[in-house]
Amino acid sequence: xxxxxxxxxxxxxxxxxxxxxxxxxxxxxxxxxxxxxxxxxxxxxxxxxxxxxxxxxxxxxxxxxxxxxxxxxxxxxxxxxxxxxxxxxxxxxxxxxxxxxxxxxxxxxxxxxxxxxxxxxxxxxxxxxxxxxxxxxxxxxxxxxxxxxxxxxxxxxxxxxxxxxxxxxxxxxxxxxxxxxxxxxxxxxxxxxxxxxxxxxxxxxxxxxxxxxxxxxxxxxxxxxxxxxxxxxxxxxxxxxxxxxxxxxxxxxxxxxxxxxxxxxx
Numbered sequence: 001x002x003x004x005x006x007x008x009x010x011x012x013x014x015x016x017x018x019x020x021x022x023x024x025x026x027x028x029x030x031x032x033x034x035x036x037x038x039x040x041x042x043x044x045x046x047x048x049x050x051x052x053x054x055x056x057x058x059x060x061x062x063x064x065x066x067x068x069x070x071x072x073x074x075x076x077x078x079x080x081x082x083x084x085x086x087x088x089x090x091x092x093x094x095x096x097x098x099x100x101x102x103x104x105x106x107x108x109x110x111x112x113x114x115x116x117x118x119x120x121x122x123x124x125x126x127x128x129x130x131x132x133x134x135x136x137x138x139x140x141x142x143x144x145x146x147x148x149x150x151x152x153x154x155x156x157x158x159x160x161x162x163x164x165x166x167x168x169x170x171x172x173x174x175x176x177x178x179x180x181x182x183x184x185x186x187x188x189x190x191x192x193x194x195x196x197x198x199x200x201x202x203x204x205x206x207x208x209x210x211x212x213x214x215x216x217x218x219x220x221x222x223x224x225x226x227x228x229x230x231x232x233x234x235x236x237x238x239x240x241x242x243x244x245x246x247x248x249x250x251x252x253x254x255x256x257x258x259x260x261x262x263x264x265x266x
Contacts, residue, residue: 004202004212006220012036016220018186019051025224027105027151028184032220035059035097041105042094049110050087051119051142051154053241055190056207057101061085062094070098071118077102077239078192081121082156084141086148088114104188108245111150134262136165144250152254153183153244153251161196162234168262169227170253171204175246180254181204187230189215189238196236202228205256227256 002024008015016032032055033041043050052061058072061086071083076152087093089110095103124140140146142154159165175182189198194217202208204226213221215230232238244251255263 002178002222004175004211004222005215006222008032008218011033015218016188018220018222023184023222023224025184027108028151028186028243029105030186030188030220030221030243031105031227032188033101033103033105035101035103037097037099040094041098041103041115042092045087045089045091045093045107045110047110048107049089049114049149049152050093051106051149051152052087052093052095053086053101053104053154053156054083055104055241057097059098059101059103060096063087064091066116068118072099073121075099076192077241078158078237079157081126081139081196083121084119084143084154086114086117086119086142088116089150091116104151104241104245106154106190108151108243114149117148128169133163134165134167135160135163135204149249151245151249153249155243156241158240159230159232159238159240161232161236161238163232165230165232165238168259169229170246171225171227171254171256172251172253173225174254175248177248177250177252179252181246181248181250181252183244183251185228185242185244187223188221188241189217190240191217192237192239196233198233198236198238199231200228202226
């Protein structure tokens with residue numbers, strides 16, 4: 001199994017390029033470009049669909065020659081909701097940075113009948129999930145009920161320092177609907193301030209997979225299976241961008257039974 005903790009390759013250009021082939025799985029791809037003002041990125045989706053997420057900065061974006069204009073507002077991922085663009089299979093896309101830009105390129109198998117569109121801040125309201133030191137703030141970019149994609153599920157989460165997230169532990173690694181869906185998942189992590197770190201554990205019930213990772217600013221973690229809780233260290237807020245995909249575009253998960261009491265507040 002590939003290393004579940006993926007460090008960025010440098011500071012500029014394509015610093016992440018995770019594919020189903022190098023991740024050792026089937027569905028999810030994740031790339032990240034860090035561009036200076038005036039630099040460009042482009043791609044062909046082929047048989048995949050793509051969600052372009054402006055993690056930070058502004059850019060001019062076009063799909064198949066349709067100009068969506070300049071998009072973007074926030075200069076860090078901790079400053080409100082993102083702009084994103086959905087690109088269907090069989091399409092080409094172009095992005096030109098008009099400020100320093102961090103561009104996430106989220107991909108999964110595409111399908112027929114979907115159209116390119118801009119996903120603006122406020123399209124899906126931010127949700128508060130959890131309570132006390134398990135409180136975190138969730139913004140769906142491409143949720144399962146938007147009917148906008150064939151495979152892709154994309155969401156970002158802010159976890160305040162000292163809080164946990166993706167917790168109590170859950171997994172989605174069995175294709176057993178309606179009880180549970182099989183979804184591969186990536187986490188792209190950012191820290192504020194950037195010198196901080198967080199902890200993420202990925203483990204299965206039988207502990208045949210059990211890895212605990214110190215996650216730093218800009219890292220990606222892979223979740224091929226198992227539970228995957230995250231803890232943000234005191235003093236450092238954690239942002240992560242999740243990409244999920246599997247045979248069905250639905251998020252149904254199984255909670256770790258030994259921690260189920262946490263849902264009742266006992």
